[in-house]
Amino acid sequence: MFRNDLLKSKRVLVTGGGTGIGLSIGRRLLSLGAELMICGRREEVLAATAKSLADETGGKVFYKPCDIRDAAQVDTLLDWAFADGPLDILVNNAAGNFISRSEDLSPRAVDAVLNIVLHGTSYVTLGCGRRWLAAGHKANVLSIITTYAWTGSAYVVPSAMAKAGVLALTRSLAVEWGGRGIRLNAIAPGPFPTAGAWERLVPKPELAQAFIDQNPLQRAGDHAELANLAAFMVADENGYMNGECVTLDGGEWLAGAGQFNFIGALMSDDDWNALKPKKK
Ligand code: HXC
Numbered sequence: 001m002f003r004n005d006l007l008k009s010k011r012v013l014v015t016g017g018g019t020g021i022g023l024s025i026g027r028r029l030l031s032l033g034a035e036l037m038i039c040g041r042r043e044e045v046l047a048a049t050a051k052s053l054a055d056e057t058g059g060k061v062f063y064k065p066c067d068i069r070d071a072a073q074v075d076t077l078l079d080w081a082f083a084d085g086p087l088d089i090l091v092n093n094a095a096g097n098f099i100s101r102s103e104d105l106s107p108r109a110v111d112a113v114l115n116i117v118l119h120g121t122s123y124v125t126l127g128c129g130r131r132w133l134a135a136g137h138k139a140n141v142l143s144i145i146t147t148y149a150w151t152g153s154a155y156v157v158p159s160a161m162a163k164a165g166v167l168a169l170t171r172s173l174a175v176e177w178g179g180r181g182i183r184l185n186a187i188a189p190g191p192f193p194t195a196g197a198w199e200r201l202v203p204k205p206e207l208a209q210a211f212i213d214q215n216p217l218q219r220a221g222d223h224a225e226l227a228n229l230a231a232f233m234v235a236d237e238n239g240y241m242n243g244e245c246v247t248l249d250g251g252e253w254l255a256g257a258g259q260f261n262f263i264g265a266l267m268s269d270d271d272w273n274a275l276k277p278k279k280k
Contacts, residue, residue, distance in 0.1 A: 001228055006235050008033035011087045015068055015124055016094030018045040020194035021144060021226060023053075025091055028227035029234070030059040037081050039066040040094065068094050068120030078127045086135050089234045090128045092121045092143035092166065097159040098200040110158045117162035122169060125184075129177060138181035142234050143170055145245065147188045147253035156201070167245060174243030183242040185233050190249025192221040217250035 012029050016022040017038025030036045030053055038061065040046050046063035054061045066077040081087055096116035100109065125141055132139045148156065149163040167186060174184045191211045193202075202208050212219055229248055232238055247253065255261055 113158035
């Protein structure tokens with residue numbers, strides 16, 4: 001789909017890059033010539049991912065443990081990431097989420113999600129931005145959000161609040177920093193199954209099937225599709241896109257939104273035919 005050198009020598013940091021969607025995006029950017037840095041909370045997971053990606057692609061992969069909820073750890077991470085030259089691309093992928101009835105959420109449960117998604121993403125983005133602006137370096141940020149950032153969603157309220165905040169961060173900084181060479185964009189994925197997200201969000205097989213049944217394309221997303229979109233969005237060849245959020249969900253959120261969408265399942269051929277104007 002792309003030239004193999006699309007991202008040649010671009011220095012990329014993917015937060016939460018050891019597993020899941022972050023791993024899939026990192027793998028794709030690496031295959032297009034990027035130098036990949038990944039961070040996450042678990043060193044052994046990062047080390048195993050870095051080794052297998054380097055073996056698989058022959059590319060350069062570096063890792064550093066970091067809990068992005070901790071601003072001091074983020075500062076240390078970014079000093080490390082910028083030590084041999086500025087980053088070119090930040091992918092805000094790290095997230096935390098689980099389903100719960102909202103009345104059951106404790107303050108610590110709310111904070112656990114907001115601290116990772118909203119605060120952590122802000123620390124990393126602002127820390128990179130400060131360094132880029134000081135160096136006069138052109139760069140871009142891609143944040144992975146979700147479609148319920150603008151619709152809201154029952155049972156994942158802290159996540160919806162936090163992802164809405166990341167969308168606001170993206171659009172705000174796109175304007176504030178765009179003139180100084182920093183683009184910020186987002187992807188809103190629909191269901192892209194991963195072990196981490198699915199064990200927290202899809203605890204029963206019936207729910208997994210329902211995600212498929214309610215999707216106009218009748219399937220979940222393929223990680224390669226998401227990774228290709230990410231590569232396109234961060235490439236310099238896409239340099240005029242700024243402050244945008246691209247939805248990649250098979251039409252899932254629109255299927256839940258259109259007022260008449262549900263009637264297809266309740267209307268028979270006879271019902272439709274009875275509505276046709278009579279031939280004169
Ligand atoms: C209710 C819960 C809970 C649950 C945790 N808590 N899980 N409450 N239901 N299922 C509460 C705990 O009881 C505790 O509060 C507080 O949250 C903190 O929990 P810890 O386990 O101590 O926190 P921590 O170890 O920091 O874990 C953070 C986490 C966890 C967010 C809770 O799930 C995590 O680490 N997730 C990272 C990976 C992840 O979530 N991936 C999915 C991202 S998917 P009390 O009061 O009891 O002390 C995504 C978008 C998906 O973001 C879109 C899909 C379509």
